[in-house]
Amino acid sequence: METYVSIEDQLEIEEGNNPDGVIEYGEPGAGAIEYASQIVGDLSKSPESIQVITQLLNGELHDTDDKQVKRCDYCRYFWRDDSLRNNKRTCCEECKRKVKTLQKRKQRERRELLNPTSKKRKKKDDYVYWLEYPYWINEESMFDEGERFEKPMKTEVLDYIHTKNQKYGVGNRKRRTSERDYGF
Numbered sequence: 664m665e666t667y668v669s670i671e672d673q674l675e676i677e678e679g680n681n682p683d684g685v686i687e688y689g690e691p692g693a694g695a696i697e698y699a700s701q702i703v704g705d706l707s708k709s710p711e712s713i714q715v716i717t718q719l720l721n722g723e724l725h726d727t728d729d730k731q732v733k734r735c736d737y738c739r740y741f742w743r744d745d746s747l748r749n750n751k752r753t754c755c756e757e758c759k760r761k762v763k764t765l766q767k768r769k770q771r772e773r774r775e776l777l778n779p780t781s782k783k784r785k786k787k788d789d790y791v792y793w794l795e796y797p798y799w800i801n802e803e804s805m806f807d808e809g810e811r812f813e814k815p816m817k818t819e820v821l822d823y824i825h826t827k828n829q830k831y832g833v834g835n836r837k838r839r840t841s842e843r844d845y846g847f
């Protein structure tokens with residue numbers, strides 16, 4: 664009895680048998696598809712197509728002396744560079760763009776590693792705290808930052824607190840004014 668195996672599965676199985684076949688293919692680009700269809704042609708609907716495609720992917724189908732046949736830097740499929748100078752590295756514009764995006768990301772990550780994104784300058788960065796007598800570089804920053812810890816108060820409020828403190832001592836607890844009589 665025959666069991667149905669999809670083209671994708673068959674390709675995976677056959678690639679799995681190839682110890683060197685650890686190429687990670689992407690979505691095939693336009694150039695790769697065109698090249699494949701040139702080689703596989705009408706075979707694509709016949710049962711042999713799987714074998715042909717596998718051979719194609721393994722680079723067994725093309726003339727290895729043909730230096731214009733190469734793997735796309737992005738999708739990793741074979742394609743043929745028909746340009747005069749034969750210096751393209753991707754099979755199509757889309758693959759080229761995707762490679763660039765990847766490269767940019769890598770560059771960014773490397774830059775990040777050496778020089779982590781400078782955090783936005785904050786007001787507290789104006790405080791030279793590491794000296795024995797810390798000071799503020801910028802007065803405005805000093806007031807703004809200070810407000811976060813010490814809210815400015817109106818003189819009436821300050822007066823009130825001052826009087827309270829004199830009466831009861833610092834803090835919220837009322838000071839005992841006399842020893843309690845326990846009645847002994």
Ligand SMILES: [Zn+2]
Nearest residue numbers: 692735738758
């Ligand atoms: Zn490609």
